[in-house]
Amino acid sequence: MEKGSSEIDVHASVEIDGAPDLDSAVIVALGCNDKGAWADCREALEASLARFRSEGIDVVARSSWWRSAAWPDPADPPFLNGVVIVRTEHEPHDLMAALGRIEEAFGRQRGRPNAPRTLDLDLIAYGRLTGQLDALVVPHPRAADRKFVMGPLAEIAPAWIHPLNGRTAADLANSASVGIDAAPGR
Template identity: 40%
Template sequence: MSRRLAQGFGQPAGVPVVIALGANLGDRTATLDAAIAQLRALPLTDDVRVAAPISSVAVKLDGPDAAAPQYLNTVALARTRLAPRMLLDALHVIENQHGRVRAERWGDRTLDLDIVAYGELTSADPQLTLPHPRAAERTFVLEPWLALDPDAELPGAGRVADLLAGLRGAG
């Protein structure tokens, strides 16, 4: 066996991905638990690790909405060999299985799954912008991500710890 092959033996294959999960309608805990099980069952995807969920105020087009049901949010880190669009399609199937309705942008939802980062890939495609265009502004994404990976970096934006510190300092 070549040295190069031997060094890679036992390493998880695939691209590291960060997936944000959120729910603010129905049994949020049961929905997130089921969605996490479905993420773990995705083909060509392994090493799925999930942070403890946190609660957050719903964010609408006009900003935070304290009158809306609170979200339960978490982040999953995984490795996948699925192409980015195939992963997104799989996430949409999981959302749909949990009653996700896309009637209103940033509306209340039974389940929201977003690809935050797909390795170092950048994309300006409106169907799949990578990294997620608002991830650096969302404590409910950065906080659980940092809990899983203290050295995490959001491609093009910087260290997750620094981004989160900046948001907390801004109030």
Template identity: 40%
Template sequence: MTPIPKPNVRMTPSASLGPGPSHPLAAAQPAEGSQIDLPGAREGRFVTPHPGVEVVLALGSNLGDRAGTVHAAVRALGDIDGFELTAVSPLVESAAVKPDGVDPDAPAYLNAVITGRYSGDPHTLLAAVNRVEADHGRERAERWGDRTLDIDIIAFGDQQLRDETLTIPHPRAAERDFVLAPWLAIDPDAVLPGGARVADALAAIGNNVVPFSAEPSSAEPPSAEPSSGAGR
């Protein structure tokens, strides 16, 4: 996998090189293909001097080359004007969630969470995120339908916003283990907007995500098919 070209990202001396002992991915070593590489550093907590607001983005894909799509999307997000990538989670796998609940017959998702600092406004970031989705074949034909790529803005600093295109913080983040578990993997002290600890929220709902294995899965289709605010 080609490394993500973010030359200014560096690791703090005290940063974890992987999941800490208390978070839900600690029991398993990262599988081959599960990590999104940054040159000169590994997964964990990253910091870089950059103005702007701290943002949390969640990525998911359940069609086509899921891992390749998520890797490429992280690179594209890192190239957004005014955005500086600060941390990338391991990839995890989760069951598809539809309006009526978990759909075991749908292709499984690969998920990741990234954090960064952004110097623009929420709607400008949303427009940039939607362009990345469109560049990877995202179509909005069905609510919570299968998709090549889904990117949600989970948090934008302490801002609260609700309009016809965007709700911040994400209204279902605290109910989604595929958001909370990878977020906790890069920040064991993470806090949801409003003050609840991510670790406590995950403990309350239970964690059913699993570390991603690069081995082929029967749930994964052999080829990509086309399929904002708040996604699933």
């Protein structure tokens, strides 16, 4: 597996043909607090981004990596989180399946809820789509309350508007109630 994704510009603004395109943004959050086979969580997350392309997912913008205490149990190892905006031909369920394959390749074990994990990939938003699609809910029902999601998103798309509550990513980052210690890592 490739170890980096240097072709992706950290903090790149989201544009399509030179104009901001946040209404069609497909947003994925990444997290890790168990390095697994990697030297550290940063390396694991970078390697996971390198896998996106092989699954038909193109990263067009990405945040820096943010550190935060584990939630809800801060005794667990701390998290490294980030957000990417992607382009893909996958419909939402197919995108979730592709993200699941990447998690599996990185040793993700599903056990108790909120347990430490080698890789966590969540679909935060799929354009302006809203509602329950079988077992998939978009936008992600808890993302707006999580600083470790909205903070990184506000780095790359501060004007993105949540499809349900009408608030911007920047506003949501400032009012988040979960993971309030989240901050860009070094």
